[in-house]
Amino acid sequence: MTTLLSLRNLVVGLRHGHQTSPIVRGVSLDVKPGERVGVVGESGSGKTLTMLSVLRLLASPPLDILEGEILLDGEDLTSASEHRLRQVRGSTIAMVYQDPMTSLNPLLHVGYQIVEALRAHDVDTPQARDKARDALRQVGLADPERVERSYPHELSGGMIQRVMIAMALAASPRLLIADEPTTALDVTIQQQILDLVLDLQDTTSMAVLWVTHDLGVVARLVDRVVVMYAGRIVEDAPTSELFRRPSHPYTAALLASLPGTQHTHRSLLHQIGGSPPDPTRLDRGCPFRPRCSFAVEQCAHDEPPLLVRGASRAACWREPDQWQT
Ligand SMILES: Nc1ncnc2c1ncn2[C@@H]1O[C@H](COP(=O)(O)OP(=O)(O)O)[C@@H](O)[C@H]1O
Ligand code: SF4
Numbered sequence: 165m166t167t168l169l170s171l172r173n174l175v176v177g178l179r180h181g182h183q184t185s186p187i188v189r190g191v192s193l194d195v196k197p198g199e200r201v202g203v204v205g206e207s208g209s210g211k212t213l214t215m216l217s218v219l220r221l222l223a224s225p226p227l228d229i230l231e232g233e234i235l236l237d238g239e240d241l242t243s244a245s246e247h248r249l250r251q252v253r254g255s256t257i258a259m260v261y262q263d264p265m266t267s268l269n270p271l272l273h274v275g276y277q278i279v280e281a282l283r284a285h286d287v288d289t290p291q292a293r294d295k296a297r298d299a300l301r302q303v304g305l306a307d308p309e310r311v312e313r314s315y316p317h318e319l320s321g322g323m324i325q326r327v328m329i330a331m332a333l334a335a336s337p338r339l340l341i342a343d344e345p346t347t348a349l350d351v352t353i354q355q356q357i358l359d360l361v362l363d364l365q366d367t368t369s370m371a372v373l374w375v376t377h378d379l380g381v382v383a384r385l386v387d388r389v390v391v392m393y394a395g396r397i398v399e400d401a402p403t404s405e406l407f408r409r410p411s412h413p414y415t416a417a418l419l420a421s422l423p424g425t426q427h428t429h430r431s432l433l434h435q436i437g438g439s440p441p442d443p444t445r446l447d448r449g450c451p452f453r454p455r456c457s458f459a460v461e462q463c464a465h466d467e468p469p470l471l472v473r474g475a476s477r478a479a480c481w482r483e484p485d486q487w488q489t
């Protein structure tokens with residue numbers, strides 16, 4: 165099958181003073197049409213910067229794409245014009261953010277904002293109104309007319325997040341990027357939003373990149389999981405495979421720290437001690453080494469590339485058999 169989105173060796177740099185340090189350090193990732201991919205990793209691992217790069221929305225300076233390609237149907241977005249990028253944003257690729265309040269204008273009615281967003285993509289006004297209303301219904305908002313007439317502050321967090329998803333869906337994007345869209349919501353509302361996205365995935369053929377620090381959340385949602393650590397992908401695996409048999413010690417540690425799991429790795433890795441490294445100040449060798457119980461001599465010298473491990477790929481020098489029990 166053809167690839168919808170392909171990141172090839174994406175490097176994002178952070179400028180500080182006269183220096184530039186890579187903080188997304190060579191991310192390669194393919195998303196096929198209709199595919200659902202989870203992007204998981206602790207806070208600070210580079211998930212958001214990777215996603216913002218796709219839409220060319222990095223705050224530049226201090227952030228910049230230093231290397232790599234972002235191919236959308238084979239077209240490289242790293243060299244696309246601002247005009248072209250505006251066409252792509254919202255119509256081909258839509259993004260829902262962690263803090264939706266910041267993406268809505270507090271002074272304008274919600275309905276007006278959805279219609280304006282659609283009109284930016286050449287949908288005429290009457291058609292935009294219809295689409296907006298359909299989208300609000302589609303995300304389970306019982307009284308779309310009332311929601312349209314409301315200001316953002318008159319709606320609850322869960323309703324706002326539904327509005328943002330409606331706005332993203334209204335233009336029928338081919339790829340939805342959801343960057344921790346449920347993190348700020350309470351557990352019950354989170355569950356409702358997740359169920360909603362599951363339903364929508366079944367009824368549309370859009371691809372989804374679902375970004376979260378919570379591995380538990382993606383289990384039901386995605387076909388494939390990409391695990392990020394210190395600005396790199398350290399494991400890329402089919403979801404069932406990743407849960408059954410993680411190929412990277414970091415993934416195993418994330419699984420072991422999930423509440424309520426009776427995971428086999430629990431005895432080995434109770435909790436990941438320490439915290440993730442600052443990607444601008446990495447030592448030589450594997451970035452996970454200070455927190456890894458299985459490190460060997462080589463880990464101190466060379467950073468492992470992604471190596472094939474059955475149906476998965478993992479950036480670890482050691483075969484899973486060597487450290488799994
Ligand atoms: N605007 C910025 N200026 C400086 N550093 C940033 C900026 N945005 C992100 N970073 C740093 O880049 C790293 C990756 O951040 P981010 O992509 O937001 O991680 P994640 O989404 O996985 O939590 C972190 O170390 C973060 O502190
Ligand atoms: S390469 Fe070495 S330090 Fe890094 S995760 Fe694998 S075993 Fe641990």
Ligand SMILES: [Mg+2]
Nearest residue numbers: 211212213344
């Ligand atoms: Mg983030």
